[in-house]
Amino acid sequence: MIQNRELEKRLNELGMNLVSELKHEGYWEGRLSSSSLGVAVAVAALYFDNLKVHDKEINRGLYWLKSNINADGSFGDTPESPGNVSTSLLVYAAANLFREEKNWIISFQEQIAGYLLKQKIDIHSSRISKVILDHYQKDFTFSVPILAMSALCGIPEKSAFKYIPQLPFELSLLPRKFYRLLNLSVVSYAIPALVAVGIVIFKKKNSNLFWRTVRRFSIQKALKILRRMLPESGGYLEAIPLTAFVALSLINAGYGETEVVKKGIRFLKNTQREDGGWPIDVDLSTWVTSLTVKAFRSNLDGFIHADLQDKIADHFKLIQNNNVHPFNGTGTGGWGWTNFPGSVPDGDDTPGTILALLKLQPKEKVKQEILAGCQWLFRLQNNDGGFPTFSKGWGKLPFDQSCSDLTGHNLLAVSSVLEVYQNELTTGQKNRLLKSFEKALHYLEKHQRENGSWLPLWFGNQQTDDHTNPVYGTAKVVTYLKDTSNHKWLSENLKQRLKVLINAGNRYLISVQNKDGSWGGAKNIWGTIEETALAVSALASLENRKICDAGLTWLDEYYKQNGLKPAPIGLYFASLWYDEKLYPVTSYLEAISRMLELE
Numbered sequence: 001m002i003q004n005r006e007l008e009k010r011l012n013e014l015g016m017n018l019v020s021e022l023k024h025e026g027y028w029e030g031r032l033s034s035s036s037l038g039v040a041v042a043v044a045a046l047y048f049d050n051l052k053v054h055d056k057e058i059n060r061g062l063y064w065l066k067s068n069i070n071a072d073g074s075f076g077d078t079p080e081s082p083g084n085v086s087t088s089l090l091v092y093a094a095a096n097l098f099r100e101e102k103n104w105i106i107s108f109q110e111q112i113a114g115y116l117l118k119q120k121i122d123i124h125s126s127r128i129s130k131v132i133l134d135h136y137q138k139d140f141t142f143s144v145p146i147l148a149m150s151a152l153c154g155i156p157e158k159s160a161f162k163y164i165p166q167l168p169f170e171l172s173l174l175p176r177k178f179y180r181l182l183n184l185s186v187v188s189y190a191i192p193a194l195v196a197v198g199i200v201i202f203k204k205k206n207s208n209l210f211w212r213t214v215r216r217f218s219i220q221k222a223l224k225i226l227r228r229m230l231p232e233s234g235g236y237l238e239a240i241p242l243t244a245f246v247a248l249s250l251i252n253a254g255y256g257e258t259e260v261v262k263k264g265i266r267f268l269k270n271t272q273r274e275d276g277g278w279p280i281d282v283d284l285s286t287w288v289t290s291l292t293v294k295a296f297r298s299n300l301d302g303f304i305h306a307d308l309q310d311k312i313a314d315h316f317k318l319i320q321n322n323n324v325h326p327f328n329g330t331g332t333g334g335w336g337w338t339n340f341p342g343s344v345p346d347g348d349d350t351p352g353t354i355l356a357l358l359k360l361q362p363k364e365k366v367k368q369e370i371l372a373g374c375q376w377l378f379r380l381q382n383n384d385g386g387f388p389t390f391s392k393g394w395g396k397l398p399f400d401q402s403c404s405d406l407t408g409h410n411l412l413a414v415s416s417v418l419e420v421y422q423n424e425l426t427t428g429q430k431n432r433l434l435k436s437f438e439k440a441l442h443y444l445e446k447h448q449r450e451n452g453s454w455l456p457l458w459f460g461n462q463q464t465d466d467h468t469n470p471v472y473g474t475a476k477v478v479t480y481l482k483d484t485s486n487h488k489w490l491s492e493n494l495k496q497r498l499k500v501l502i503n504a505g506n507r508y509l510i511s512v513q514n515k516d517g518s519w520g521g522a523k524n525i526w527g528t529i530e531e532t533a534l535a536v537s538a539l540a541s542l543e544n545r546k547i548c549d550a551g552l553t554w555l556d557e558y559y560k561q562n563g564l565k566p567a568p569i570g571l572y573f574a575s576l577w578y579d580e581k582l583y584p585v586t587s588y589l590e591a592i593s594r595m596l597e598l599e
Helices: 004-021 036-050 055-067 085-096 104-118 128-136 140-152 158-163 169-173 176-181 188-204 209-229 240-252 259-271 285-303 306-318 349-360 363-380 404-421 427-447 470-485 492-511 529-539 545-562 582-597
Strands: 570-572 576-578
Touching (some): 036 055, 036 085, 036 140, 036 240, 085 128, 128 158, 140 240, 169 188, 176 188, 209 240, 285 306, 285 349, 306 349, 306 363, 349 363, 349 404, 363 427, 404 427, 427 492, 470 492, 470 529
16 A cells, blocks of 8 residues: 555655646647657658658658567557558558668568558558548548558559549538538548548549539639638648648649648648657647646645746636637637647637636636636537537537547536636526536436446547547546536535446446556556556545555556656547657646545
8 A cells, every 4th residue: 555655755756747847838738659650641741742852851750660660560650559550551652752762661661561461451452442441431531541642652553543532622612510411521620631632532533524523613712721721830730640631632633832732841841850750749738738737636836836827827818719710610719739820629628728727716817718618618519418529510420429528528617617606607607507517417327338437539548459448438537527526506416416427437447447456448458657547536535545555556666667658548530549748647646636635
C-alpha cells in the first residue's frame, strides 16, 4: 500500500513538472507523437509541389521514415504502434516517388511489400483498392484519399484511378445546412478532402457526359469553398495529413498555383520537426490546458498563484470562438482543441474549458463566457440526447455520431453551471440547462452496455481486438457522473439514477483490472499510466481503497522504471493513433489528487 506521504511527494513532483511546462502566454502546449502517415503524405505533397525547392525537408522526412520502420517491415501510426496496412501502403507509395534516385529506397520498399504481402496485399495488384475500401466500408473519409495518393505515386499503376470511387465534390456547392441530409461519404470535418480529392479523381478518371459536365462547371466554385475554409495558418484543422492530401490532390489536378496550395505547403514546411517527422496535428493546447487545470483539483492554488490563473483564464477567453466559423459554419461560443486558427469548436473542448474556467476565476468574471459556451452546446446536442464532436445531425458515419464520453463531459459541465449559477439564471436559461441535462442523462442510461461499460469515440486502444477502449470510456463517464452526483441542486431521483450508472460502471472497471494492479484498454490488455490513472480516479473511494492502492502501486513502480512515458491512446480520424506527452502526467496527477482527498 502506498503511504500518503509518498503520494504527496509524487503529487509535488508531477505538479512542479506541469508548472514548468506552462507557457508564458498562459497555456500548456503538450507534444503529440510524430506520425509515419503524416510524414508520408507531407513528403509526397512537397515532392509534387517542387522537388528541388523542398529537397531539404523531403530528405529529412524520408530518413525519418527509414529510421522508424518496424522490424516486420511495417509502419504504424506512431513509432510505438504495431504496423497497419493503410500507413504502410502510404509510406510505400511516397517512397516510390524516389525509387529512381535513391539507392536505399528499393530495399526499403521490399521490406514494406513483404509485410503487405503477409496481409494478403500484392502491391502490384489492382485489388489494393478493394482491400482498402472493404476495410473502411461506407466511410470514404480516409480510404479514398489513401487510394488517390497511392495512384498518383504510381501504386499499383497510374490507371488505378478507375478503381477509386468518385467523391461527389459538387455537393459542397449546396448550402451547408443541407450537408447533413445528403448522406455524404465523408465525415463533417473532411469537406476539404471531399473537394480536393474529388477534383483530382474527376481529372484522372473517365465518367459519363452528364457528370463530366456537372463537375467541370463545379470546380471553380468548389475551389472558392476551399479558399473560404482555409485558415490563415494554411493548415485545415491544423492537421498535417488533411492539409497534405488537399495540396497534393490540387497540384495533380492542375491547381498548384492556388492560394490553398501555396499556404498549405508553407504550413507543412513550418510544422516539420527537427528530426524530420511531423505530428498528426500541430497541438492540443486547449485540451491539455483544461485537463491540467482540472487535474490539480483542490491543489490548484498551491501550485499556480492567482495571477497565473488569471492569465490561463484570459487565454481561454481570448480563443473562444466569437464569429460564425468559416470551416463548418458553427456559431459563436465554443472552443476548439488548439489556439491556432485552423481549430474548430468541438463538443469536448467546450465543456472542458467551461469546467476549467469555473476553477480559475470567481464565477462573476467568467459568467458571460460560460453561458455563451452553454448556448453553443445547446445547439450542438443531438436529438438522441447525446453530444457529437463538431456538427449536429451528422450521425451516419462513426466520427459524427453522438458518443458517451463527450456526453458525460457535457452533462458535468451543464450540471456545474446549474450548481454555480442556479440563483442567477433566468427561468428560460435554467429550463434550457435542465432539459439538456435530462436528455444527456437519458442518453447515457441508454448507451451503458450490459457489462456496465461505455465506449468512447476519439480514444481507443491499439492492443484490443476491435481497437475500442471501454476502460477509457467507462472511467471518464463514471468520473464525470461521480462529480455531478455531488451537486446540491440535484433531486433525489436524479441522484439515484446517477448512482445506478456509477455503480455499474465501477463494477465493470473492477472486473477488468489486471492482476498486477494496472488497467489497459480492456480485460488482459497491458497497462498504461493513462488508463490505470483514469480508472483509479473513477474508483477513488474508501470502499474501493484496496483496488485503487493496487493501481497506485503499479503506477509508482512503472513511473520509477519508465518515467512519464505516454502510450498511444488517442484514436484520430480512421484508426489513426497518437500519443500526447501530457496525458500520463495529467491523469496521474488527478488520480493522486482524488485519492488524497479521501482523507
